[in-house]
Amino acid sequence: MRKISSLVAVAVFGATCTNAAPTLPPGAGPAVQTYRVLRLLEPDSLYLTRPSAMVRGRHGETYVSDVVGNRVVTYDDNGRPVRVFGRPGGGPGEFRQASTMFLRDDSTLAVADLSRAIFQLFDLRTGDFRGSLSCEGIGSSVSYQDSVIWLGAMSLGRKTSVAALRAGADSLEYLIPLPPEYLRMPWLAGTFPGSRVAAWRDTLLVGMTASDVLRVFSADGRLVDSVVVPVRIRRGVPPDIERQFERHHRTQRDWVRLTSALLGLFRQSNGAFVLVHADYDIVGPLTTADLFVTTLTPDRQHACVDTQLPVSGDAAPLVTFRADTLYVMDRQVVSDTAVETRITAYGIDGSRCRLAKLHEHR
Numbered sequence: 188m189r190k191i192s193s194l195v196a197v198a199v200f201g202a203t204c205t206n207a208a209p210t211l212p213p214g215a216g217p218a219v220q221t222y223r224v225l226r227l228l229e230p231d232s233l234y235l236t237r238p239s240a241m242v243r244g245r246h247g248e249t250y251v252s253d254v255v256g257n258r259v260v261t262y263d264d265n266g267r268p269v270r271v272f273g274r275p276g277g278g279p280g281e282f283r284q285a286s287t288m289f290l291r292d293d294s295t296l297a298v299a300d301l302s303r304a305i306f307q308l309f310d311l312r313t314g315d316f317r318g319s320l321s322c323e324g325i326g327s328s329v330s331y332q333d334s335v336i337w338l339g340a341m342s343l344g345r346k347t348s349v350a351a352l353r354a355g356a357d358s359l360e361y362l363i364p365l366p367p368e369y370l371r372m373p374w375l376a377g378t379f380p381g382s383r384v385a386a387w388r389d390t391l392l393v394g395m396t397a398s399d400v401l402r403v404f405s406a407d408g409r410l411v412d413s414v415v416v417p418v419r420i421r422r423g424v425p426p427d428i429e430r431q432f433e434r435h436h437r438t439q440r441d442w443v444r445l446t447s448a449l450l451g452l453f454r455q456s457n458g459a460f461v462l463v464h465a466d467y468d469i470v471g472p473l474t475t476a477d478l479f480v481t482t483l484t485p486d487r488q489h490a491c492v493d494t495q496l497p498v499s500g501d502a503a504p505l506v507t508f509r510a511d512t513l514y515v516m517d518r519q520v521v522s523d524t525a526v527e528t529r530i531t532a533y534g535i536d537g538s539r540c541r542l543a544k545l546h547e548h549r
Contacts, residue, residue, distance in 0.1 A: 215419055216480070220533065249262045252285045286299040286300070289326070294311050327381035349404075378443065392487070395449065401415075415548050453513070461481075461482055473501070475501065480535055482540070514530055
């Protein structure tokens, strides 16, 4: 049996669709509709050892980076592998730790190499290497706004949480200060690294992985507002998280199980925001997770809180968002000799929800 690495997905066949009507979950959560389940075909030569990021293209293709295999595999809309970007190594177009990705433009894929703090650039059509882009605090999320690409890029050195890449630029701008607890606590930053950003007009909504506080900034970095995301059934973030992390006798599993992690922050075309939280656990060699989705009204005054998404729990999932659709990459052990990787497309609707009031963070 192929071994499942500790962070995410792999394998298998075909695609299935469902047109079931959206169901309203019990309690206060948003309605979730399953649009499609895509199962990935994975030959032995393209086995995904440890997927680390996923991006959906405009024509239905899916890009998946592998932090152990050190390459990116592209799948078509039927789940078949069609192209590989990069390979292991330390030269141009090679990776030691292939990770976060974004589409720089209609012809260029940018893929982070964590070990070298760079994005490597590839031609989408041919797979050819095009160059590289230095980055301090390699991004964990991406948001597109007019001619600017905003990256959630936590940098302890610069004490910033967001980087901006403007059209035609060959370097990143760093802005948006890290919250004080991330500067005070190296354990927190090391266990729950990363920031999430959603851009609209001249405003940025920024969240940290281990925080229920969302901060609103102007594009020039001025703090405008901050709110606390409610908790219903996920763990949430304990109010004394700093004191909890200072207990050095805690195991890695204790630290991972201490708090919910903000895995995704996206904006829908109607102006509402979609948040995806993960409650992680470590079971033997595997990191698994339960996923929860929350929506915020466009004015960030109310929330539709915590619908649990039906993932297998056999490994930690990946998420991405495109065209008002949430995509979740999940892995399931189906037998002693088979592991199945699937990408599920969800529609998220908080419009008929019992809304919870968001409180201002002080």
